[in-house]
């Protein structure tokens with residue numbers, strides 16, 4: 296195995312992490328206690344013991360339930376700062392972080408407070424250890440399109456400091472094409488576009504995200520391997536995939552790491568990046584994901600450095616900062 300100290304030293308950019316998915320069980324309990332919210336489990340390990348997932352939906356059910364403890368601006372600031380600290384310790388120097396505004400506004404938490412809290416936490420991390428971030432607001436594909444449009448209006452109205460928009464939640468049965476207008480409006484506002492696709496859905500779902508939403512990165516995208524023409528197209532366009540190995544194993548998108556399509560995608564020339572998705576649920580942060588793929592596929596130092604370099608290339612950082620990170 297590659298020494299984890301060397302993996303941590305490799306400057307990495309995280310391109311696929313849901314801030315709500317960094318909510319560790321300890322913080323769930325702490326926030327619940329502070330807010331006087333009663334929970335059906337008495338300690339963090341009992342909650343952690345429930346993190347056995349059959350598929351994406353079984354995970355999403357617990358993920359949405361847990362984020363009920365995030366209510367005040369300060370809660371989001373704590374969450375952001377805690378994630379930044381952990382990511383920084385693992386060698387992440389910049390992160391483009393997803394959040395789910397609809398999952399909070401539907402509970403009566405103002406989108407402006409969510410964003411203000413996240414910005415506060417990330418500003419503190421930048422001041423203390425130079426960790427940089429961008430925010431990406433994701434629309435929930437299993438909620439009505441009208442709600443996504445309203446949410447985009449709210450983000451605009453509060454001048455939310457976001458670099459782009461994404462699309463997440465339950466993929467199968469909720470085609471990307473439904474969100475064509477939402478993404479077109481986001482593009483008109485000058486926002487970058489990404490979308491989850493090819494996690495549980497097939498190659499057609501990846502094509503739909505590219506063709507209908509105009510995305511610049513595909514989140515997951517692993518099922519692209521089932522269509523060689525699509526793989527060739529991803530290579531030709533140098534379309535980045537934000538792959539999340541531990542997530543794919545824990546949500547049973549792949550039977551186990553040994554049969555993960557990552558090596559095939561790399562061999563084909565796809566611009567693949569390694570990311571953590573929902574690290575509090577899936578057993579590891581960016582460095583842990585690098586470590587497990589290094590081990591499973593016997594990746595040497597140049598191969599790992601190439602993956603880290605891909606994350607710089609695929610980021611929305613300005614060229615000057617990209618050059619500094621290489």
Ligand code: ES4
Nearest residue numbers: 313463464491542572573
């Ligand atoms: C997610 Cl792993 C995953 N897939 C789709 N949507 C999500 N939201 C949070 N984690």
Ligand code: ZN
Nearest residue numbers: 313491514572
């Ligand atoms: Zn995700």
